[in-house]
Amino acid sequence: MPNISVAEVKPGSKVIKDVVTPLGGVLFPKGKIILPRDVEILQAFLIQQVEIEGNQGEAVPAENVKAAAKTLPVKAGTLINESVLAKSNSSLHDEYEKMLILIKQSYRSVAAASIPIFELRSQLEALIGNLKDYHVLKFAPRILHDEDYNYHNAVLSALTCYKIAQWCGYPQKDWMQAAFAGLLHDIGNVKVDGALLHKPTPLNGAELEEVRRHTTYGYQLLRNVTAINEGVRLAALQHHEKIDGTGYPLHLEGSQIHVYAKIVAVADIFHAMTLEKAYRKAQSPYLVLEQLQTESFGKLDPVIVQTFIQKTTDLYNGTRIRLSDGRHGEIIFTDRSNPTRPMVQVEGKIVNLMMERELYIQEIIA
Template structure:
């Protein structure tokens, strides 16, 4: 099939990309065979792409439909598009982080460009946060963690009814909250065994380093700068760097804190295996009670445990089942109809088991 280069201003929805598109990235931004949507137009703008290679239309073609269905059917477009943008964002952030290690200043324009395409996607489909821990790996955990914290912070901000401008600011705050880790020696930062007291004290300085790196950024609101400084503070005074208590800790800091802890506890680390999102929510809500603002915790529960009837899940014993009923007072422990036996299984009464993951591809 013949191809042609079409300027973005003339590009119509449904046109099909005829070759993989790169933009100084390790991975393609879009794959050959992808049908253009509104989401793609925004990403083209972010990456300053002025024209796109697409298949030529035939007389009978419909600009709102995929021209060659066989090309797009071979790969799940939405998933590939998100994963490609996500991994490109991680690679870009990693390069920025290495620059910070070498003494470069934080470029807020680059930070915004890294996170914005992901925020637009995740705010439309919150289920994406279920899969973020699957993309991470222990070696590059820190870079994945910063990207994921920004994304989860945005979802929580939206759930708490923040407007779009503030939601984006909070997302950037989540992205940059750990930029100060660039000032921690890699020997300590990447240590696989338990930190000594002296090493842990050094790590606890990273919010101070982060604040010093972003304090002069005029685009970032002062409230977000404060949130970055406070994102490891806890309402009961057990946090750092100052051991602040409830009255002195901002809501924005709590949003970033909950996002930070949620991703950290659900991800595989050098020294710890990953845990189920549902198990982590229960831990934050119960064993960590008193450390986090209850409104933010409830927002996280509402986002992660909002399971429509019919959702397919996998339990901690590897049994699969279908959500039949959700108790609003215990949303992480619904009634499940087991696929293997048809039995109705009440997670509220069987607390040994928990939902290990949502089956999003069925």
């Protein structure tokens, strides 16, 4: 039948053609049964008309609404049992903390002894064994001391690099090596003055040059380590290189940069900005994703960035969040063409973060 006005749409109606947002994202797919809240979503997205099955003037069977409610939602909304999630996460956190202790010991002893690579691999495998419970935007260490920032960044980067390698479709043989690249990318910091690494004020030229040497120090420390490939060593050297050649230490461009270094660059920036430091509060993961999006134009690999953003924001409807103004709500729809700006329901009202740009998601609660 012809398109009808959104004002005439009744809950229980069936959409017979994809409903598309003004920016081109699919709001509701063909075949969706409209629920009462969906009408509000249509209005919030300024959709004028939709194509509905049958005669809209007829009474809508109640079973249509019930069936739609029962199926809400699988991809976009099966609510996770929080007690099950908390229980499974305890194992993830346990293995995370073991990995944190081991990487801390390894970093501290590397100048005097060889890196215990096989112990690191064994613990990394145990940690990755719990990867199903790791969500980049949701996971937070149980304990986070300011002085342990670099070690947390290493372990989180390892987990995230493994996931990025999977998401981007790289061969399975690369997944663990990508995780090693994340784990060891900043190992060169052990040869840099710790006071510079934690200095709360801007570094002067000489200090900045010294800190930047951690990339070459890292490559040197990993040069003779067995059980890792050359890509892991190059990730330590190249993770601050930029696609346009403006990075350091070698000013490499595009294809000259190893893919592990490109993966680590994204994971490292994300965790560096979302972890709290002694002199700087943790930033909103959603704002960091938007900054990564900006950096993908000439600085970071655009395919890796886009994949990372799409996968990390692929959250279930019903995910509870805290907005930047302190209000709590839940995600009710994510337009895949603008994944960092979903629609959220707050205090009974729908807030479209695409329209209200001054607001953003500060934190994922559950």
